[in-house]
Amino acid sequence: MHTPVIFGCEASRPEAERIAGCLGTSLAEHEERAFEDGERRMRPLADTRGRDALIIQSLHDGPSRSVHDKLCDVLLLAGALKDSGAARVILIAPYLCYARQDRRTKPGEALSLRYIAQLIEAAGVDAIVTLDVHNPAAFENAFRIPAVNIECAQLFATHFGKALADQDIEVISPDIGGVKRAEQFRDALSTTMNEDVELGALGKRRLDHIVSAEGIPSGVRERTVVIFDDMIASGSTMLRAVKACRRGGAAYVILAATHGLFLPGAQKLVASGSVDRIIVSDTIPPFRLDAGLVAEKITILSASQSIADGIRSIVAA
Numbered sequence: 001m002h003t004p005v006i007f008g009c010e011a012s013r014p015e016a017e018r019i020a021g022c023l024g025t026s027l028a029e030h031e032e033r034a035f036e037d038g039e040r041r042m043r044p045l046a047d048t049r050g051r052d053a054l055i056i057q058s059l060h061d062g063p064s065r066s067v068h069d070k071l072c073d074v075l076l077l078a079g080a081l082k083d084s085g086a087a088r089v090i091l092i093a094p095y096l097c098y099a100r101q102d103r104r105t106k107p108g109e110a111l112s113l114r115y116i117a118q119l120i121e122a123a124g125v126d127a128i129v130t131l132d133v134h135n136p137a138a139f140e141n142a143f144r145i146p147a148v149n150i151e152c153a154q155l156f157a158t159h160f161g162k163a164l165a166d167q168d169i170e171v172i173s174p175d176i177g178g179v180k181r182a183e184q185f186r187d188a189l190s191t192t193m194n195e196d197v198e199l200g201a202l203g204k205r206r207l208d209h210i211v212s213a214e215g216i217p218s219g220v221r222e223r224t225v226v227i228f229d230d231m232i233a234s235g236s237t238m239l240r241a242v243k244a245c246r247r248g249g250a251a252y253v254i255l256a257a258t259h260g261l262f263l264p265g266a267q268k269l270v271a272s273g274s275v276d277r278i279i280v281s282d283t284i285p286p287f288r289l290d291a292g293l294v295a296e297k298i299t300i301l302s303a304s305q306s307i308a309d310g311i312r313s314i315v316a317a
Contacts (some may be wrong), residue, residue: 004051004052004311004315005028005046005047005053005054006027006028006053006054006056007055007077011058011064011069012094015282016056016057018304019056019092019307019308019311022307022308023308023311023312028044028045028046028048029045029046030042030045030046040069042077044077048084049085049086050086050087051087052087054089054090054091055074055091057070057091058093058095058284059093059095059096059097063287067097071119074093074120075119075123076123078091088127090125090126090314090315091120091127093128093129093130094131094307095131095259096128098112098113098116099139103138113138113142116142117142117144120143120145121143121144121145126146128143128146128147129150129310129311129314130147131150131281131283131303131307134230134231148310150309150310153184153188154192155301156256156301157185157189157191158192160189164193164224165193167252168223169197169198169225170197170198170199170223170225170226171186171197171199171200171226172200172220172227172228172245173200173202174201174202174227174237174240175201176201178228181228181229181230182201182228183199185228186198186199189226200217200220202240202244216245216247216248218248220249220250222250223250223252224253225245225253226255227253229257231257232260232278233266234266235262235265235266235268236265238257238269239272242274243274246274252276253276254275254277254278255278255279257278257279258280258283259284260278260284260286262288264288266288267288267289267290270289271293275297277297277299278298279299279301280299280300281301286298
């Protein structure tokens with residue numbers, strides 16, 4: 001079996017280099033050129049004939065390129081690789097754009113995830129890998145090609161198993177929809193710590209995009225609480241969960257999420273005195289937050305090894 005040829009788009013090059021390092025290789029060379037009219041050109045410079053070609057690009061907005069620019073680069077590079085004779089083109093998107101737009105909430109709304117999937121497939125991508133997508137079933141259904149969702153429960157369990165080894169812990173899902181995800185993390189943490197860790201959940205209502213957490217979780221009094229979710233966006237869901245846990249008497253509150261988007265408004269969550277620590281992976285750099293606040297409150301875990309393990313599985317398939 002040939003070793004895959006790995007390309008890291010410039011907007012995600014540091015992350016791509018870490019992933020390639022975990023695979024024991026380096027990135028292949030390619031050309032990215034911007035023209036004065038705003039158009040782009042992508043050209044692979046390595047020979048990919050008969051070999052698997054991997055494109056690494058985390059599809060989030062900013063800091064240097066828009067999400068749509070990054071997506072366009074992926075489409076252009078995938079097509080160029082196919083035209084150059086690559087056996088398979090595999091997209092590694094640690095964060096996948098439009099993954100939350102997987103259903104219609106109002107008549108006539110676009111099914112954005114499905115349309116993005118069709119674009120990716122039309123460009124010649126043969127498989128896609130992402131991390132902790134918002135709705136795994138909708139993600140798999142949107143694509144006709146193999147769609148692999150890497151779960152980061154064990155990554156976080158390994159971290160907390162060491163950091164909280166001597167503490168009484170309860171895992172909390174900030175809403176009912178995330179219970180399965182939080183349960184997977186709880187199970188991994190229980191195995192890692194060789195003890196039973198309890199799980200709780202809060203209800204949530206959305207009224208005109210305002211999130212209301214309901215109730216106070218039982219069992220959090222005088223405990224260390226880990227509130228676990230797939231992402232932190234504006235932070236409103238997490239902040240309400242934090243307040244509910246504090247009302248319930250939690251001694252220490254930690255937030256954990258695979259994707260730290262930290263959209264406008266999230267700084268309030270990060271700066272809150274009710275939040276003791278925030279743990280995220282490196283799928284999205286926390287560029288929207290004050291650097292001092294990041295250093296004070298946020299721990300960033302590398303997901304590169306988890307991604308590399310997922311790549312090995314799909315390349316061997």
